[in-house]
Amino acid sequence: xxQLVESGGGLVQAGGSLRLSCVASGGIFSFxxxxxxxxxxxxxxxxxxxxxxxxxxxxxxxSVLGRFTISRxxxxxxxxxxxxxxxxxxxxxxxxxxRSRWRTTQLGPREYDFWGRGTQLTVSS
Numbered sequence: 718x719x720q721l722v723e724s725g726g727g728l729v730q731a732g733g734s735l736r737l738s739c740v741a742s743g744g745i746f747s748f749x750x751x752x753x754x755x756x757x758x759x760x761x762x763x764x765x766x767x768x769x770x771x772x773x774x775x776x777x778x779x780s781v782l783g784r785f786t787i788s789r790x791x792x793x794x795x796x797x798x799x800x801x802x803x804x805x806x807x808x809x810x811x812x813x814x815x816r817s818r819w820r821t822t823q824l825g826p827r828e829y830d831f832w833g834r835g836t837q838l839t840v841s842s
Contacts, residue, residue, distance in 0.1 A: 719744030726836030739813030770818035
């Protein structure tokens with residue numbers, strides 16, 4: 718069992734940057750693959766970015782590719798999402814998620830077992 722807590726959300730103007738962080742506890746951090754998801758009002762939760770347990774591979778949604786960067790620090794047991802050139806359509810609650818590194822290669826929300834409670838990002842025009 719791993720617990721995840723996100724932080725770093727807030728209100729940002731379009732074109733700005735922000736870093737989201739997620740701190741894990743209660744598990745062996747390196748045993749988990751990490752991902753970031755987001756959910757806007759009235760919409761389904763969607764994949765944003767993911768990183769393998771070793772940090773050797775990353776994946777991004779097309780909508781954020783080139784603007785967002787996922788990273789992890791196994792010593793600090795954190796996974797971050799650096800966001801730049803933010804757009805109003807990025808507005809959502811952002812969640813970090815974890816799963817066993819042996820579970821699957823798919824990146825849908827249903828493929829992740831552990832979730833944080835989310836942090837709100839609002840991008841104004």
